Amino acid sequence: MTAPGLTEAGFAPAKINLYLHxxxxxxxxxxxxxxxxxxxxxxxxVTARPAASLSLDLGGPQAAxxxxxxxxxxxxxxxxxxxxxxGITPGAALHLYKTLPVASGVGxxxxxxxxxLRVLTRLWRLAGDQQSLVPLAARIGADVPVCLFARxxxxxxxxxxxxxxxxxxxxxxxxxxxxxxxxxxAVFAARCGPFGAAGRFAPMPRDAAxxxxALxxxxxxxxxxxxxxxxxxxxVLAALTRLPGALLTRMSGSGATCFALFADRTAADRACAALxxxxxxxxxxxxxxxxxxxxxxxxxxxVEVSR
Numbered sequence: 001m002t003a004p005g006l007t008e009a010g011f012a013p014a015k016i017n018l019y020l021h022x023x024x025x026x027x028x029x030x031x032x033x034x035x036x037x038x039x040x041x042x043x044x045x046v047t048a049r050p051a052a053s054l055s056l057d058l059g060g061p062q063a064a065x066x067x068x069x070x071x072x073x074x075x076x077x078x079x080x081x082x083x084x085x086x087g088i089t090p091g092a093a094l095h096l097y098k099t100l101p102v103a104s105g106v107g108x109x110x111x112x113x114x115x116x117l118r119v120l121t122r123l124w125r126l127a128g129d130q131q132s133l134v135p136l137a138a139r140i141g142a143d144v145p146v147c148l149f150a151r152x153x154x155x156x157x158x159x160x161x162x163x164x165x166x167x168x169x170x171x172x173x174x175x176x177x178x179x180x181x182x183x184x185x186a187v188f189a190a191r192c193g194p195f196g197a198a199g200r201f202a203p204m205p206r207d208a209a210x211x212x213x214a215l216x217x218x219x220x221x222x223x224x225x226x227x228x229x230x231x232x233x234x235x236v237l238a239a240l241t242r243l244p245g246a247l248l249t250r251m252s253g254s255g256a257t258c259f260a261l262f263a264d265r266t267a268a269d270r271a272c273a274a275l276x277x278x279x280x281x282x283x284x285x286x287x288x289x290x291x292x293x294x295x296x297x298x299x300x301x302x303v304e305v306s307r
Contacts, residue, residue: 016252034198036199037155044108048092050092054079054090056095059097078120099285110140169211171289177258179281188225216248232256237251243271
């Protein structure tokens with residue numbers, strides 16, 4: 001039972017694919033991937049307080065995009081799944097403050113669902129740690145398990161193989177999105193061409209310039225397909241490349257959000273302000289990457305989730 005008046009809160013950071021290689025395709029149609037996943041120090045926030053029934057209130061600048069999805073959004077799906085797994089009646093007043101755009105390639109929905117699992121586990125005083133939530137997370141979506149830990153990770157298979165990556169160097173990042181939603185399924189369906197090899201590298205560079213140099217030998221294999229569906233992505237990539245101090249520019253995930261890496265957060269903040277002034281219709285955000293550990297307060301060992 002939850003203590004009266006107790007409120008739990010959880011951070012749902014933006015997920016960035018620093019590179020994403022498509023290495024093959026399984027017989028069941030799932031694509032095989034190799035990616036270095038990182039998390040920004042900005043994102044959404046989920047809070048929960050005791051209630052007799054389950055509800056979700058939305059707020060924040062990107063709330064309207066999620067409201068259109070209705071009651072089947074990933075936060076409520078996560079809550080119902082966790083309650084069913086625990087054998088309890090789901091009761092919580094959830095609030096999601098949404099700053100990340102919907103269907104944008106930065107794992108906003110997956111990160112929100114992961115935060116909901118963590119928050120409700122505490123609110124409902126359920127046994128187990130984050131590692132024990134991985135099988136449940138995988139039932140919600142392919143990106144949800146890695147978002148549970150919100151720390152750098154190598155991701156393989158169809159997203160089920162997660163291995164901790166070394167701590168990242170201090171690096172600034174700017175994210176930009178042209179304000180257009182893009183379906184992940186549509187991008188994978190549009191992808192064509194040969195499959196690539198894994199792009200993992202070692203050791204992890206010690207500074208932002210070294211990280212950008214290591215990542216230049218990698219790519220995002222979904223970029224051409226995404227640009228074919230949303231040509232504005234090419235304009236976003238070009239604008240990020242022109243920003244003073246940009247070390248590397250790339251699309252994240254299946255798009256349409258793209259990013260640029262910078263030497264530090266100050267340089268990223270300055271560049272983001274310039275980009276927002278030049279392109280007021282775009283969504284832009286700046287900050288740093290989570291170096292290691294976990295914004296969720298835990299750590300991840302290598303996990304593999306059955307599909």
